[in-house]
Amino acid sequence: MPLPKAELHLHIEGTLEPELAFALAARNGVTLPYEDTEELRKAYLFDDLQSFLNLYYELMAVLRTEQDFADLADAYLERAAAQGVRHAEIFFDPQAHIARGVEMGTVVDGLWRALEHSEEKHGVSTRLIMCFLRDESAESAMATLEAAKPHLDRITGVGLDSAEVGHPPVKFREVYEAAAALGLRRVAHAGEEGPPEYITEALDVLGVERVDHGLRCMEDPQLVQRLVRERVPLTLCPLSNVRLRAVRVLEDHPLRAMLDAGLLCTVNSDDPAYFGGYVADNYHAVRDALGLELEQMRELARNSFLASFLEHDEERRARYLAEVDAYEFGR
């Protein structure tokens, strides 16, 4: 049995495996510019975030109906459960779908079809986090928030993703203020490719409660001190960082140094269909590359529940934490 954990940084569109992409393409009469899954997999060699995003947005063309989104989410939840995930806070990118004529309601209702049965079917509790594309305008983000209003009973929070450099958090100040006024939780990608200043800005201007990635905080010791002091969780994605060349090899990943510094680190998969592993694969990869002790593996799992948006369900959080404490490795 794998170590129980929460996954807090997972783009549902990034779980689109080549086999499902081709199945959905056939179902929807969409032609993909790849002969087969093998040829598609050969395109999974990325130079940076943008080169990945190009393929990520291209493949989304196969997602058209509620059932497509339901199938996508259900496939993820099944895999996640097998990797020990007990709770998943799932990002989705509505603007990327709306741009193709797929409405917000289709996306949310479709995802919900899978999420509403997730506990009984997979033993995984869930939350949905709607991300704004930071390389689109602030006006577009605001219109997206407006379009989400009829669905807010199923959306826990907002996030910020896509191409980071040149799109600082401050661009989305008003949108985040409006989201906060609606009672939505706030997170943002910052410090993946962008500088440490983007992390500070995400905290001070957007009021985020968690930083997605936050990798580059290590360049600024004062920022590290602040993140430790304020117990700001970071949702790290080690295999993603290697594939998108934020770090050269996993052995160079700063995770161990970050834990030693007292940062509240979590390990997540980001876009597992593209980066060579789901969340337990990420845990195992960092354990092997960085020589993490079993107690550090437990710390990562504990952190994932502590950093989750489960506070309206403290009983459940306590149950998950107890499962981590009781977990025996190697059994």
Ligand SMILES: Nc1ncnc2[nH]cnc12
């Ligand atoms: N790692 C990542 N960074 C920014 N935007 C993304 N969208 C999907 N994955 C992403």
Ligand SMILES: [Zn+2]
């Ligand atoms: Zn991400």
